Amino acid sequence: MTTFKSTHHTARKMVIKLGGSTLEGLNEAFFRNFKALQEQGIQLIITHGGGPAINRELAAAGIESHTVNGLRVTSKEMIGIVQSTLIGKVNPSLVHELHSANISAIGLNGFDDGLLESEFLNYETYAYVGEVKHVNINMLNTLTEAGIVPVVACIGATKDGQALNINGDTVASEIALAFGADCLLLVTDVAGIRIKDEYQTEVTPRLIEQWINDGHIYGGMIPKVQGALNCLKAGIPSVQIVNETLTGTTILSEELVK
Numbered sequence: 001m002t003t004f005k006s007t008h009h010t011a012r013k014m015v016i017k018l019g020g021s022t023l024e025g026l027n028e029a030f031f032r033n034f035k036a037l038q039e040q041g042i043q044l045i046i047t048h049g050g051g052p053a054i055n056r057e058l059a060a061a062g063i064e065s066h067t068v069n070g071l072r073v074t075s076k077e078m079i080g081i082v083q084s085t086l087i088g089k090v091n092p093s094l095v096h097e098l099h100s101a102n103i104s105a106i107g108l109n110g111f112d113d114g115l116l117e118s119e120f121l122n123y124e125t126y127a128y129v130g131e132v133k134h135v136n137i138n139m140l141n142t143l144t145e146a147g148i149v150p151v152v153a154c155i156g157a158t159k160d161g162q163a164l165n166i167n168g169d170t171v172a173s174e175i176a177l178a179f180g181a182d183c184l185l186l187v188t189d190v191a192g193i194r195i196k197d198e199y200q201t202e203v204t205p206r207l208i209e210q211w212i213n214d215g216h217i218y219g220g221m222i223p224k225v226q227g228a229l230n231c232l233k234a235g236i237p238s239v240q241i242v243n244e245t246l247t248g249t250t251i252l253s254e255e256l257v258k
């Protein structure tokens with residue numbers, strides 16, 4: 001039994017972002033629901049993070065890291081580890097899981113066909129963290145039209161070929177915008193936004209701003225909701241923060257709230 005919201009049924013193009021917290025052992029419900037979306041003829045792109053895997057690799061190298069506004073400050077020594085973890089480990093193991101579930105998938109990152117042309121976000125504050133300047137969507141269109149699911153790791157590339165660390169939620173929203181997705185699902189380890197122990201089914205940008213200011217939304221949830229708000233502003237009708245069963249919080253533009 002699926003529990004999709006009605007917006008899923010009307011979607012034609014969808015981006016699904018898998019958070020690092022969910023990547024280590026996706027459950028059977030996820031693959032079942034994913035295939036149900038494919039069977040509805042929806043063109044799908046997967047993007048992913050990998051925060052926990054990066055933490056493990058950094059710890060093994062004896063490197064400590066910290067975040068500012070939910071973004072990992074990434075030193076020169078760290079960017080190589082982030083790049084090799086996301087592109088060399090997390091991405092192929094996710095592609096393998098999809099393949100094992102009979103889903104045709106191909107692994108990509110920001111370097112491939114100039115997919116995520118990026119620049120330093122703010123070197124003084126974040127060092128090797130990027131912001132996406134241009135998404136070369138052509139390859140993703142070609143693959144999705146052929147029924148192949150692109151699986152994109154959140155590594156950007158500068159014009160000079162420098163890898164930059166980009167938050168997975170940010171990459172998901174940039175790709176959703178470039179793809180013209182009508183739905184963005186941010187899959188994480190919680191069933192949506194929780195405020196005072198209560199999961200919210202529908203929220204508005206105004207409430208989100210208030211909750212960030214008073215600390216009810218913090219850490220990794222901040223780039224998630226910010227990416228969601230950017231997508232809504234740019235006209236993507238449905239952005240949802242969901243768990244592996246694809247149920248959670250829908251973020252609505254103010255004017256859509258009755």
Ligand SMILES: Nc1ncnc2c1ncn2[C@@H]1O[C@H](COP(=O)(O)OP(=O)(O)O)[C@@H](O)[C@H]1O
Nearest residue numbers: 019020021188189190193194216217218220221
């Ligand atoms: N209001 C909130 N509701 C739910 N989770 C929140 C909230 N504020 C912060 N969080 C935290 O955000 C986490 C999800 O973000 P993150 O760990 O970055 O996930 P992912 O790896 O899936 O991107 C949750 O596990 C929770 O600890």
Ligand SMILES: CC(=O)N[C@@H](CCC(=O)OP(=O)(O)O)C(=O)O
Nearest residue numbers: 019020049050051071072167168
């Ligand atoms: C700049 C920045 O913060 N990059 C993230 C990239 C991985 C990510 O986003 O992983 P999740 O989806 O698990 O959060 C990081 O280094 O953790």
